[in-house]
Amino acid sequence: MENQQLNSGNPRVDIEYRRRKNAEEMRYQVVSFALMIFLTLIAFAAVYIKGFTAWFTVPFIILLAVVQVIFQLYYFMHMSHKGHEAPSLFLYSGVLVGAVTILAFSTIIWW
Amino acid sequence: MHADEKFTYETWPAAPEKSTLESKNKFLGFWFFLGGETVLFASLFATYIALKDKVPSTTHHLAKDLFELPLTFVATMLLLTSSLTSVYAMYHMKNFAFKKMMTWLGLTALLGLGFLGLEVYEFTNYVHEGHTFTSSAFGSAFYTLVGFHGGHVAFGLLWCFTLMFRNSKRGLDLYNAPKFYVFSLYWHFIDVVWVFIFTVVYLMGMVG
Numbered sequence: 386m387e388n389q390q391l392n393s394g395n396p397r398v399d400i401e402y403r404r405r406k407n408a409e410e411m412r413y414q415v416v417s418f419a420l421m422i423f424l425t426l427i428a429f430a431a432v433y434i435k436g437f438t439a440w441f442t443v444p445f446i447i448l449l450a451v452v453q454v455i456f457q458l459y460y461f462m463h464m465s466h467k468g469h470e471a472p473s474l475f476l477y478s479g480v481l482v483g484a485v486t487i488l489a490f491s492t493i494i495w496w
Numbered sequence: 497m498h499a500d501e502k503f504t505y506e507t508w509p510a511a512p513e514k515s516t517l518e519s520k521n522k523f524l525g526f527w528f529f530l531g532g533e534t535v536l537f538a539s540l541f542a543t544y545i546a547l548k549d550k551v552p553s554t555t556h557h558l559a560k561d562l563f564e565l566p567l568t569f570v571a572t573m574l575l576l577t578s579s580l581t582s583v584y585a586m587y588h589m590k591n592f593a594f595k596k597m598m599t600w601l602g603l604t605a606l607l608g609l610g611f612l613g614l615e616v617y618e619f620t621n622y623v624h625e626g627h628t629f630t631s632s633a634f635g636s637a638f639y640t641l642v643g644f645h646g647g648h649v650a651f652g653l654l655w656c657f658t659l660m661f662r663n664s665k666r667g668l669d670l671y672n673a674p675k676f677y678v679f680s681l682y683w684h685f686i687d688v689v690w691v692f693i694f695t696v697v698y699l700m701g702m703v704g
Binding site: 400403404407410411414415418421422425428429431432433439442443446447449450453454457458461462468471472475476478479480482483484486487489490491494 | 505506510514523524527528530531532533534535537538539541542543545546565569572573576579580583584587590591681684685687688691692694695696699700702703704
């Protein structure tokens with residue numbers, strides 16, 4: 386039994402504890418969802434209000450996208466939980482290769 | 497704990513997605529797949545960035561003539577919300593509430609279906625305006641990137657419906673809990689890719 390260490394000897398107490406913990410995590414999830422929606426609204430507004438130059442808007446909306454994706458990965462996909470060392474290695478290896486590819490295609494390749 | 501053990505609300509483990517050897521392997525293997533998917537989509541993004549607005553003549557549409565922000569905004573909201581509903585599904589999975597989990601999964605699929613419908617409508621409009629897969633390098637890069645994402649959504653929908661149909665009478669156990677969990681990871685990853693698509697393709701396309 387893997388959840389043995391959680392047991393206090395009284396199953397009813399453990400269930401209550403886990404249920405509260407799940408509910409608490411769900412609240413964090415809803416908060417991160419609200420933040421993600423907020424970031425999306427700012428990104429769309431920054432483009433919709435045509436007052437800014439591209440030199441400001443482009444890095445700004447990319448930053449918003451990166452922040453939003455971090456929320457998605459660490460809260461919705463639980464990467465903030467224990468036991469996600471291998472997933473982090475896999476994902477960041479992919480990000481590294483991907484970033485180098487995008488850098489190459491957008492700088493030293495022309496058509 | 498083994499896969500076909502019967503559980504109750506009290507005996508259901510705290511981490512049902514990682515309680516058997518098979519599910520631990522599934523979890524690891526799926527994240528490895530997501531690492532590969534990251535590289536796949538990054539190379540499609542790289543191609544799109546290099547070929548954006550590369551058209552053979554001035555009669556062809558450029559990104560800023562084609563895209564419409566309201567449509568992209570609605571599609572974004574649908575997909576983002578479907579990410580939250582699948583979080584709710586996993587919340588109920590952890591609490592051994594099978595029916596509630598199925599309801600939220602169904603809602604997730606419905607929102608995904610709405611997103612896909614909007615994408616089909618959008619692509620149809622572009623084709624009528626002369627922006628097709630073969631009309632320009634820009635067109636090829638655009639449809640490959642956005643279409644690959646749409647294809648992932650379509651596959652995710654089939655996956656979700658299959659899971660729901662196959663397990664409709666089984667209830668929750670350690671055999672299918674990791675399957676639902678891995679699907680929700682996939683669905684979130686689709687949303688991650690879309691965040692970059694609406695930013696890099698649509699919003700940056702409007703900026704010029």
